[in-house]
Amino acid sequence: MNVSPGEESREAAGGAATATRSPLLQMRGIKKDFLGVHVLHGIDLECAAGEVHAIVGENGAGKSTLMKILAGAYTPSAGEIIIDGKPQKFSHPLEAQQAGVSIIYQEFNLLPDRTVAENVFLGREPKRGFIVDRAKMERETEKLLREFAPDDPIPPDELVGRLSVAQQQTVEIAKALSLDSKILVMDEPTASLAAHEVERLFTRVKRLRERGMAILYISHRLKEIFELAQRITVLKDGQKVKTVNADEVSSAELVKLMVGRDLDQYFPPRGDPSKRGDVKLRVRGGATDVLANIDLDIHAGEILGVAGLQGSGRTELARAIFGADPFLEGTVEIDGKPVKINSPQQAIAHGIGFVSEDRKSEGLTLAQSVRDNVALAWRGLARRRRNQLTINVKDLCQAVELRSRGLGQEVRFLSGGNQQKVVIAKWLATEPQLVIFDEPTRGIDVGAKAGIHDLIRGLANDGVAVLMISSELPEVIGMSDRIIVMRNGQIAGELPAGPTEAEIMFLATGEEDIEAETEADLAKIQEELSSAGEGGKS
Amino acid sequence: MSTSAAPVPEGPSGVGEGAPSALARVLGVLRAIPVVWYLTIILWVWIAAINPLFAEPSGFLAYLKQAAPLAILAAGAFFVLASGEFDLSVGSLVTVCVVIAAAVSDGDPSKTVPVIALLFVIGLIVGLINGVVTTIFRVPSFITTLAMLLILDGAVWLYTSGSPKGALADNFREIGRMGIDVPVIEQLPYSVIILVAIGAFSVWLMRGHFGRQVLAVGDNDRAAALSGINVTRVRITAFVLSALSAVIAGILLGGFAGVTAQVGQGLEFEAITAAVLGGTVLGGGRGSVVNAMAGALALTALFSWLNLQGVSGALEDAVEGVIIIAAVAVASYRLREGS
Amino acid sequence: MTTSTPPVAQHPGPTAESGGERSAAARFWRSLTRTTTGQVYLALIAILVVCWVVVAIKGSNLLSIDSIADMLIRSVALGIVAAGQTLVIIGMSLDLSVAWVISLTSIVAAVVMDGSNANIAPGILVVLALGMAIGLVNGLVITKLRVNPFIATLGVALIIQGFIESRWDGVVEGVPGGFEDSLGYSEIGPLPIAVLLLVAVYALVWFLLRYTRFGHQLYAVGGSEEVSKLSGVRTHRILIMAHVICSLCAAVTGLYLAARLGAGSPLVGTDGGYDLESIAAVVLGGTYLLGGRGSVLGTLAGVFILAILDSTFNALEVNAFAKDVVRGVIIIVAVAAYSFRWKERRVRKIGAGPAPAVTGNAPQTQTPGANA
DSSP: OOOOTTOOOOOSSSSOOOOOOSOSEEEEEEEEEETTEEEEEEEEEEEOTTOEEEEEOOTTSSHHHHHHHHTTSSOOSEEEEEETTEEEOOSSHHHHHHTTEEEEOSSOOOOTTSBHHHHHTTTOOOEETTEEOHHHHHHHHHHHHHHHOTTSOOOTTSBGGGSOHHHHHHHHHHHHHHTTOSEEEEESTTTTOOHHHHHHHHHHHHHHHHTTOEEEEEOSOHHHHHHHOSEEEEEETTEEEEEEEGGGOOHHHHHHHHSOOOOOOOOOOOOOGGGOOOEEEEEEEEEOSSOOOEEEEEETTOEEEEEEOTTSSHHHHHHHHHTSSOOSEEEEEETTEEEOOOSHHHHHHTTEEEEOSOIIIIIOOTTSBHHHHHTHHHHTSOHHHHHHSOOOHHHHHHHTTOOOSOTTSBGGGSOHHHHHHHHHHHHHTTOOSEEEEESTTTTOOHHHHHHHHHHHHHHHHTTOEEEEEOSOHHHHHHHOSEEEEEETTEEEEEEESSOOHHHHHHHHHOGGGSOOOSHHHHHHHHHHHHHSOGGGOO | OOSOOSSOOOSSSSOOSSSOOHHHHHHHHHHHSOHHHHHHHHHHHHHHHHOGGGGSHHHHHHHHHHHHHHHHHHHHHHHHHHTTOOOOOHHHHHHHHHHHHHHHHTTOGGGHHHHHHHHHHHHHHHHHHHHHHHHTSOOOHHHHHHHHHHHHHHHHHHHHTTSOOSOOOHHHHHHHHOEEEETTTEEEEHHHHHHHHHHHHHHHHHHSHHHHHHHHHHHOHHHHHHTTOOHHHHHHHHHHHHHHHHHHHHHHHHHHHOOOTTTTTTHHHHHHHHHHHTTOOTTSSOOOHHHHHHHHHHHHHHHHHHHHTTOOTTHHHHHHHHHHHHHHHHHHHHHHHOO | OOOOOOOOOOOSSOOOOSSOOOOHHHHHHHHHHTSHHHHHHHHHHHHHHHHHHHHHHHTOOTTSHHHHHHHHHHHHHHHHHHHHHHHHHHTTOOOOOHHHHHHHHHHHHHHHHTTOGGGHHHHHHHHHHHHHHHHHHHHHHHHTSOOOHHHHHHHHHHHHHHHHHHHOOSOBOOOOHHHIIIIIIOEETTEEHHHHHHHHHHHHHHHHHHHSHHHHHHHHHHHOHHHHHHTTOOHHHHHHHHHHHHHHHHHHHHHHHHHHHTSBOTTHHHHTTHHHHHHHHHHHTTOOTTSSOOOHHHHHHHHHHHHHHHHHHHHTTOOHHHHHHHHHHHHHHHHHHHHHHHHHHHHOOSSSOOOOOOOOOOGGGTSSSOOO
């Protein structure tokens, strides 16, 4: 499956061929587990100097983890990193930096209140005697910027906080350059860039390539990958699927590599569509600063799945419905009556519950007991409603099959699965009519996932409307009665129960990301994708 | 430090294979008792050894009378600390109460009841201002309450022009000094009764909705807000409780210590020290009000002990400074090590 | 299909433009109206004008030579302390022990100098060393013991207070005439030495912040300890250094006040409210309470504003105690006013980050040295 070292790498589009040499970067057999959960299962990766090597995979495939290991933020449980023939062990990001590795995260490591030059030279401010040589700092920075980003001059004495996102990204790259990095990792670099800024970035990446940098480029935007990368490595479920040359694979094939797995997971049986209840929640024309044109209906007793890539707006949708970041436009109706939901308190009063993505920072008070956490949302209810709903923590815990050492145990000692059950029990106590789940089984081991799935289906069977966001395609497909797919803050499409993963991915990545010149091409790709992955159907 | 006073071992420590031996069970119970109680009892025993009068009911009750105001302040401090904030204005609020009570009642016993009502109103207003400025105007609480300290101090001096006027009525002073005549122990001080009442009330509060919400807000205000808790209201209420505890402490101190312009000086810090000694975590979310009050008992006992050892009164401040730093350092170390 | 760009941390002010109009005059105007420091100075002038009018109505002249000299002298003590406080606040820390450090150093100066001019130099050295030692303790407790800065410094304050109150009761004699005259009252040309001292301190601190690695890295540490660490900055060392300098400034203030009073005093620090007032001056000067940005020149403006208000109150014969009340209110209002602006900025992350969530106000989320 490996592309053997020494093989010539050619460019997909234009540019000179790069010379062959043994690769600058080699990662061999990288394994990583967190507290017993295996996240990476032995990955091999290579990148030559002057190569752009793309890393693709769906959410949770392990791309970020792998890159963080390279950048020294995590230590691998097994495997080795070899740079320029020398094996490396990084125990701190600084060491990786000194070995020539620079990583640009999605959330930049910049100080907004300092200037461009000050950021670039942080920790290594040039001195003249014992005075910091500001002039030199700014001169060097300007030189760097001019060299590789002449199309968008950024004054070195400008505050980073005043720059646009694209410019801030340029500063990050300049920082890497000033460190004489040989290996640059870019994590979803175009996530917040406008089209013309993306073009500029490509020019710069190509220029960096010409300088001999090895560039690892994580992205789900296939169009970009084909424009920039020489080789593509596909990761799935913590394993490497394949490394291919960019000019030897089509986008449809790539998508197929990314998805399509044997569905050996059990999911509770879906609901009968004819027995579906009435529309519980209806949104028309919903918009926030990130979302637009949100029209959706959620019926009582159904599980509406929400799929989409990272950054497509799924969590924002959940938070809008829940009133945490309310809709700025549009209407929301519950049971046919228009409502205004501008705060979580209002949402809860209307019977909405929200099991958020990050249970530790948003769903639980970790130092408090099971009892107190389960009662948390109930306690926030208005007194009248609270008196209506007598709460029996013990019964609730039994209903979710919680396993803990008594109701007084501090929640932080529970396993991930049990913590999630506490959150679910918390919302059950408010007798909700609609529950939103955001990544309900993230960070939960396989054994406990089934329990959570049963709980969710049980809720739906009891007539609760369920909105379930998930990055795990099997989960979305297995659990949902209907699926909406989000892309770029809008709903890209809706699918009935049991679609293929490829169909979802197609909607999630968008037509413009897939090379389709004509309608005919598009139709052909769509057909290819629907027939792909027989194992994707449950 | 364990957060509960209940003698049930919690957490991953303890349970091994098979039934624990009797010895293991006893040790488990002993380990669950918060350190502050050990400290307090050791000090009590030591003091009694040096000064046998301490062991007698009248001596011990005198000590409780002395400790009561601080213990009440510690309870108030606990609510604010548990919600994740600080209240540095309670000391000057105590002074304000004493001074105003003296000036307004001017020795007239018939005015005592209205004066006490007035004090509570003042406390309520101060607490509300502290709470509103901190939550709605987003000023960090230690700045808000530090500024309030300055304002209250200034107000006191403004009103009295340097020396407190008037005097407290006799019946007012009795509250802090006297008590009910009771057989055997002769006199049960009002302060002790009030102390116990406040303790019981605080425990009741903490067990109820409000108390649980306070801990939730201090632990993780984001999760609390996303669960529908009105974080603002909880925090403001905590500030109000703190201010009211200062009023009560002021009433007791007025009788016990007399009327001076320094009566409340430094009490805010003593209250926080007591709470931290009692296991309250700065930053919120953990602790028990009873243990915070026990911290006050321990601190008062410690100062008595120091006195008996011949350490001058002024050095108490220095000792307190060391204690609070040590207590916070230890607590922060334990938290980081986790369990 | 439109791509929506998530919110980006934007400061108010013009975005970077290529080359263009950068004439000196335009730059000066921009720095006066657009930067926070510039705005504070504009506010200073405005306040000065208003106060002058108010005082003139009462019949006095706020801007007479005597009055100005008086305001300058008032500014010296607070000013020197505030310069040091600026440093620690930029580093996202705080020092509430300064008032007692001032008292202690004034006493130690008196004691060491012991009335003899020959002892002035050793006296100064001892005092400065003492200041640095206290700063070192503060810094270590905060970084190594991970104690919340204001508990740490308040604790140290208490320790100093206890020490002082157990040994000294009232004014401590011993300041030699030579010291008193020179530092306290003499002039070089038209300017009192004290004012020159103030200028020197500010020049030094300004230089430190702008032109040394320490200064640069202090801003970084205050802005984000994480980012700084990732870039190899020795964050603990920087913070400790900031605290050492802050206490050093407090010690210099102690020396100055000892000279001015002709004696050391246990209460000179707390009477002047130097702890809270230095923070007020820093905040008024536009330095962000949560670290990472600010200018010591802004602090100087804040000090002047407080001095002007002080003089105005005196001229209006406002009750001395009412001044305390007003000062407390000013502090709250200033912090609240800046707070709104800060909260907006602070919450936005650079790059593609999720929308900001509900935040509480507990200081522990922002102070270095985990305490919870």
